[in-house]
Amino acid sequence: MIEAVVVLVRGLQYLLASLTFGLAAFVVLNRAFLDEAGLSQLRRWVGWAATVQIVVVPGALFAQTALMAGAWASALDPQILLSVATGMGLGAALVARWAAATAGGLLFWSGVRGRGFWFPAVLLGLAGVLTFAWTGHGGATEGAGRVLHQTSTAIHAVAGTFWVGALAAFVWLVFRRVEPGSKAERDAASMLVAFAGSGTIAVATLVFTGLINAAFLVGVSRVPFPLQSPYGGLLVLKLILFVAMLALAALHRSRLAPQLEAGADGALGRLRLSVMAEFACGGLVLGLVAVLGILPPPVSM
Structure with missing residues (x-):
């Protein structure tokens, strides 16, 4: 059961990251072809993806902690959660991903548009994607x-x-x-x-x-x-x-x-x-x- 939840939140994070970074990067590269209605719609997709990540990433930390500890109850212990978040590369990467998603969500809900939205959105999305190197097998390589x-x-x-x-x-x-x-x-x-x-x-x-x-x-x-x-x-x-x-x-x-x-x-x-x-x-x-x-x-x- 724990493994299934971990797989679910991992897959969801990959999909959301594809929107916060990949979709935003696509728009920057093809902005000249898109009208204002299109830009507005795709901006909502990117913004909502970042917003959902604000909830999903802490859920991933909780699930990964439960997987490592072998029980959901262990993940409810604040000390164990804090230990994973601050004392392990995986936890630090999830915290960094959450920070990037939060900044992206705030950027969206602040109402910023145009270049003031798209270029920061790409950078924040990129920052979140780069953290995947520390939450998979790559992070365990020595x-x-x-x-x-x-x-x-x-x-x-x-x-x-x-x-x-x-x-x-x-x-x-x-x-x-x-x-x-x-x-x-x-x-x-x-x-x-x-x-x-x-x-x-x-x-x-x-x-x-x-x-x-x-x-x-x-x-x-x-x-x-x-x-x-x-x-x-x-x-x-x-x-x-x-x-x-x-x-x-x-x-x-x-x-x-x-x-x-x-x-x-x-x-x-x-x-x-x-x-x-x-x-x-x-x-x-x-x-x-x-x-x-x-x-x-x-x-x-």
Whole structure:
């Protein structure tokens, strides 16, 4: 039961981080294509994600404490909670994540708009994402490779949340109500095509850092035999979903988005299915990452 709650709050934090950082970064990169109504709507998404994190992150601290202590009752002890929050890297990272989320929530509810909102929102979201390097297996690495593993984990989290956050924006773009053939519809297609550049960088980063992390968690000698452990099996499933996301991204950016720009019949419907499928795969990947975080990696067995 405790493990299930930990997985749930971990996955929820990854999703919220994808909105507070990834979605905000996408808006900054594509602000010229978005009208005021769109900016206002996406601002609400980012702001509410930060606000929900203010509640979820303390819940994560409580659940992680219960998991380490082996009982919910132990997590109710203020001294034990304080000890985890101030005496462990995991606790310090959660406190830092909560502080970043609180600042982001206050920024949103203060009513700040425009550049005064988006650029600070990206920085605060980035600060929160970077803390994932200390709340997973990367934070437990010791020895000479500790800094490399934590750095790779942090960069991996940044690239992953940016991609999922951008997908959330695309879901909104293709499902919002606009007139067929309107400028808003053409701009959505243009953003999908333009994302190929930053999306490629994110993918390359995920592959490179993923290989580094696999070397630390699976072990170089065990990489060819991933299915020998539950961790390895889920990691293979994660890679399959990752490849599916790449295939869908290539499809809707190279074929479906240009068809929409050209006004082809049924292009919007096909693009909606493609984007939703890619976003669903991204959500499953986040869920798998949440589960992998509580499983012992093969290198420790």
